[in-house]
Amino acid sequence: MASTVQFDLVSPERRLASYPATEVQIPGAMGDMTVMEGHAPTITALRPGLLKVVGADGTRAYVVTGGFAEISATGISVLAEQAVPLDEMTPAKMDALVSDACEAAAVHSDKDTADKAVADIYAMRATAGI
Amino acid sequence: MPSLKDLKNRIGSVKNTRKITKAMQMVAAAKLRRAQEAAEAARPFAERMTAVMSALASGVGTGEGAPKLLAGNGRDQVHLLVVMTSERGLCGGFNSSIVKLARSRAAELVAAGKTVKILTVGKKGREQLKRDWSSAFVGHVDLSEVKRVGYVNAQAIAREVMAAFEAGEADVVTIFYNRFQSVISQIPTMQQVIPAKFEATGTTALYDYEPSEEAILADLLPRGVATQIFTALLENGASEQGARMSAMDNATRNAGDMINKLTIQYNRSRQAAITKELIEIISGAEAL
Numbered sequence: 001m002a003s004t005v006q007f008d009l010v011s012p013e014r015r016l017a018s019y020p021a022t023e024v025q026i027p028g029a030m031g032d033m034t035v036m037e038g039h040a041p042t043i044t045a046l047r048p049g050l051l052k053v054v055g056a057d058g059t060r061a062y063v064v065t066g067g068f069a070e071i072s073a074t075g076i077s078v079l080a081e082q083a084v085p086l087d088e089m090t091p092a093k094m095d096a097l098v099s100d101a102c103e104a105a106a107v108h109s110d111k112d113t114a115d116k117a118v119a120d121i122y123a124m125r126a127t128a129g130i
Numbered sequence: 131m132p133s134l135k136d137l138k139n140r141i142g143s144v145k146n147t148r149k150i151t152k153a154m155q156m157v158a159a160a161k162l163r164r165a166q167e168a169a170e171a172a173r174p175f176a177e178r179m180t181a182v183m184s185a186l187a188s189g190v191g192t193g194e195g196a197p198k199l200l201a202g203n204g205r206d207q208v209h210l211l212v213v214m215t216s217e218r219g220l221c222g223g224f225n226s227s228i229v230k231l232a233r234s235r236a237a238e239l240v241a242a243g244k245t246v247k248i249l250t251v252g253k254k255g256r257e258q259l260k261r262d263w264s265s266a267f268v269g270h271v272d273l274s275e276v277k278r279v280g281y282v283n284a285q286a287i288a289r290e291v292m293a294a295f296e297a298g299e300a301d302v303v304t305i306f307y308n309r310f311q312s313v314i315s316q317i318p319t320m321q322q323v324i325p326a327k328f329e330a331t332g333t334t335a336l337y338d339y340e341p342s343e344e345a346i347l348a349d350l351l352p353r354g355v356a357t358q359i360f361t362a363l364l365e366n367g368a369s370e371q372g373a374r375m376s377a378m379d380n381a382t383r384n385a386g387d388m389i390n391k392l393t394i395q396y397n398r399s400r401q402a403a404i405t406k407e408l409i410e411i412i413s414g415a416e417a418l
């Protein structure tokens with residue numbers, strides 16, 4: 001029995017998931033990272049990407065569009081602005097995310113940040129294979 | 131003195147009113163439960179958000195180079211009041227209490243020589259404020275088409291507010307809403323969202339920050355504004371239904387009392403009519 005961390009995924013509207021996981025891969029703003037038990041306490045911003053959770057009953061993936069994660073030695077809570085389980089992700093929903101990001105980028109004052117957000121979304125789309 | 135027929139009609143109409151208020155009370159009760167669940171479900175996110183942000187804010191401080199949403203833009207002249215009320219009436223003092231608070235705050239600010247701007251959310255508050263503050267109106271958010279308030283709605287309001295702040299059209303932003311206490315008590319609350327205010331947390335947990343503390347804080351503050359507005363909208367939703375429920379409960383009870391009173395009056399005048407007829411017959415017979 002591998003040791004576990006408590007994984008929580010919350011969106012502004014509700015708690016989406018809460019269960020023990022052996023490892024959690026999060027798309028951090030500075031690069032992906034995997035969190036296992038005993039991780040140093042960290043707060044990281046998220047970029048749009050795939051969040052993978054390895055739990056007792058297999059791996060589950062979620063599409064997140066940003067937010068942040070709070071990591072402690074015994075648990076990780078991900079506060080995502082929008083989070084959708086990968087199985088429920090449809091091309092239509094993905095298109096909506098892409099167009100939202102493009103719209104937001106069009107009015108964003110900082111061009112580099114805006115372009116990065118759009119690029120991240122496209123990269124996520126490629127990884128998700130939708 | 132109303133005739134017997136009038137009284138009977140009156141009783142009938144009050145009975146109909148009672149049926150309506152009773153139904154509205156039951157609808158409000160069902161909606162209240164849903165609204166409370168939504169508020170409950172949103173709580174973990176808001177709590178974590180505030181906890182992390184206050185930890186970050188106390189670390190970064192409000193000194194030179196701090197994000198503007200936290201430190202303010204150095205001025206205190208233009209106040210934007212975001213007044214959140216309901217789209218529908220018949221909910222007792224719900225809207226009036228928010229408007230009263232907003233009005234007294236606005237008067238206070240004007241007396242202190244500040245400029246007041248008002249953004250209204252919800253039709254009812256706008257109607258009430260129109261009389262003496264219509265010149266201060268800068269915008270209105272219509273939620274009457276929205277069945278369930280979502281985070282998207284809060285984000286839209288937050289964007290509008292932050293755009294005003296960034297353009298220098300507002301220096302301080304305060305939101306007004308009713309905090310849900312119980313079905314019979316909702317507390318009108320005013321809360322300053324920009325510049326953000328946090329209670330100082332003595333213990334700053336030791337975290338690694340990725341990217342830097344400042345970068346995360348700058349990223350989080352706009353979301354924090356949206357989250358606060360979202361929480362306020364949900365609290366307001368629950369309060370509205372609670373207020374409506376108790377208002378309709380009172381109305382139902384009043385209608386019941388009124389029916390009783392009218393029924394007594396009806397019976398009395400019927401009795402009086404009978405007695406009068408009897409007297410007429412008897413005195414007629416005696417006169418013979």
